Amino acid sequence: MDLLVNGKQVRVNADPDSSLLFALRDELNLTGAKYGCGEGQCGACTVLINGAAMRSCVTPLRTTAGKQITTIEGLARDGKLHPMQEAFIEADAMQCGYCTGGMILSAVSMLRKDPAPSEARIRQGLEGNICRCGTYPRIVAAVRMASRNLQGGRA
Numbered sequence: 001m002d003l004l005v006n007g008k009q010v011r012v013n014a015d016p017d018s019s020l021l022f023a024l025r026d027e028l029n030l031t032g033a034k035y036g037c038g039e040g041q042c043g044a045c046t047v048l049i050n051g052a053a054m055r056s057c058v059t060p061l062r063t064t065a066g067k068q069i070t071t072i073e074g075l076a077r078d079g080k081l082h083p084m085q086e087a088f089i090e091a092d093a094m095q096c097g098y099c100t101g102g103m104i105l106s107a108v109s110m111l112r113k114d115p116a117p118s119e120a121r122i123r124q125g126l127e128g129n130i131c132r133c134g135t136y137p138r139i140v141a142a143v144r145m146a147s148r149n150l151q152g153g154r155a
């Protein structure tokens with residue numbers, strides 16, 4: 001089937017009932033989306049589908065036809081990192097990095113709906129994303145930084 005991934009039309013041969021995550025990783029070599037729980041519970045596999053954060057491990061491929069899929073590899077524009085990526089680097093909001101792509105995409109999706117979330121709202125918005133390294137305080141700081149930067153027009 002044909003998919004629209006990171007702005008490009010691509011073809012995958014996987015079973016349409018299989019998960020989007022495996023098509024991204026195994027066929028398209030987009031390994032930024034990680035396999036964590038495989039049950040929609042940890043957020044490591046998060047991608048954007050039409051701008052909304054979705055768990056690709058529990059998203060059947062067939063439901064994604066014609067939709068815009070964005071992985072962490074496709075978030076930068078014209079060689080420039082997204083302000084959320086820059087903020088994660090500046091705030092040092094990662095340790096092993098396994099959760100980081102999913103955290104960033106979930107945070108991008110959250111700021112689209114709520115550009116200036118409170119700290120409580122950020123914590124609530126990211127509670128479905130698990131960080132086993134416990135970098136939550138720095139992740140929250142990064143999202144607040146990105147929110148401020150985006151509000152200030154740096155995006």
Ligand code: FES
Nearest residue numbers: 036037038043057
């Ligand atoms: S691997 Fe998809 S939510 Fe955990």
Ligand code: FES
Nearest residue numbers: 095099131132133
């Ligand atoms: S940085 Fe290791 S799981 Fe989050």
